[in-house]
Amino acid sequence: MVAIVKIKNLKKSYEKGNIKALNGINLEIEKGDFVSIIGQSGSGKSTLLNMIGALDTGDEGTVEVAGYDLTDGKNLDVFRSKEVGFIFQLHNLIPNLSVCENVEIPMFETKASGKERTDRALSLLNLVGLKEKAKIKPTKLSGGERQRVAIARALANKPSIILADEPTGSLDSKTSGDVLKLLIDLHEKENVTLIMVTHDLNVAKLANKQIEVLDGQILGTDSQK
Numbered sequence: 001m002v003a004i005v006k007i008k009n010l011k012k013s014y015e016k017g018n019i020k021a022l023n024g025i026n027l028e029i030e031k032g033d034f035v036s037i038i039g040q041s042g043s044g045k046s047t048l049l050n051m052i053g054a055l056d057t058g059d060e061g062t063v064e065v066a067g068y069d070l071t072d073g074k075n076l077d078v079f080r081s082k083e084v085g086f087i088f089q090l091h092n093l094i095p096n097l098s099v100c101e102n103v104e105i106p107m108f109e110t111k112a113s114g115k116e117r118t119d120r121a122l123s124l125l126n127l128v129g130l131k132e133k134a135k136i137k138p139t140k141l142s143g144g145e146r147q148r149v150a151i152a153r154a155l156a157n158k159p160s161i162i163l164a165d166e167p168t169g170s171l172d173s174k175t176s177g178d179v180l181k182l183l184i185d186l187h188e189k190e191n192v193t194l195i196m197v198t199h200d201l202n203v204a205k206l207a208n209k210q211i212e213v214l215d216g217q218i219l220g221t222d223s224q225k
């Protein structure tokens with residue numbers, strides 16, 4: 001197995017050590033895999049995902065993702081813009097930019113020209129079935145459509161890894177099914193590693209592997225396929 005994520009003894013506490021969000025995590029995730037991280041609210045799922053995406057750092061232990069050592073704090077901006085795409089529960093789109101401009105945002109960190117940015121954004125919007133909505137503002141879209149725009153934005157810089165934190169957490173079940181189907185299709189087509197946090201067992205089961213977290217520790221891993 002080629003591990004894209006290697007975590008050793010990762011610990012993180014808050015409130016001067018009173019809240020132990022991560023309590024000695026050891027984890028390896030295989031390149032190209034689709035895994036879900038499941039656990040009840042407050043178990044440490046988001047904290048763990050944020051550390052895989054270099055949005056946060058631990059107190060102890062090591063995190064290596066896509067060959068970058070995230071523990072030493074070097075090249076984190078390069079890592080974030082080249083290797084990871086984030087999808088959050090709330091899409092975090094910028095309301096006064098068009099749908100197309102929202103998808104272009106991560107590309108401002110690269111050397112892509114204006115035309116290259118727009119062309120890529122339009123092809124990604126085509127991929128998520130929203131090309132005809134490129135020019136409108138995200139406020140005019142439904143919840144599911146906004147989340148599809150967020151998925152297109154996450155793919156902008158061709159990341160090797162997609163991190164999704166409760167991506168269907170604020171959607172109804174039908175829309176949620178559509179968004180999950182899109183994520184599964186993308187995982188199959190784009191050769192990307194997909195790590196999805198959820199507290200919903202039915203959603204978690206869609207992944208090849210489920211990693212269960214409780215009180216900041218990994219309880220176990222279940223392989224489905």
Ligand SMILES: Nc1ncnc2c1ncn2[C@@H]1O[C@H](COP(=O)(O)OP(=O)(O)O)[C@@H](O)[C@H]1O
Pocket residue numbers: 014015019020021039040041042043044045046047048
């Ligand atoms: N910035 C923070 N400050 C203080 N406590 C935090 C912070 N972020 C998370 N926590 C606490 O750490 C624990 C794990 O949180 P989190 O990773 O968000 O859990 P989950 O995503 O599984 O719901 C919880 O007890 C939460 O309240």
Ligand SMILES: [Mg+2]
Pocket residue numbers: 045046047165
């Ligand atoms: Mg969370």
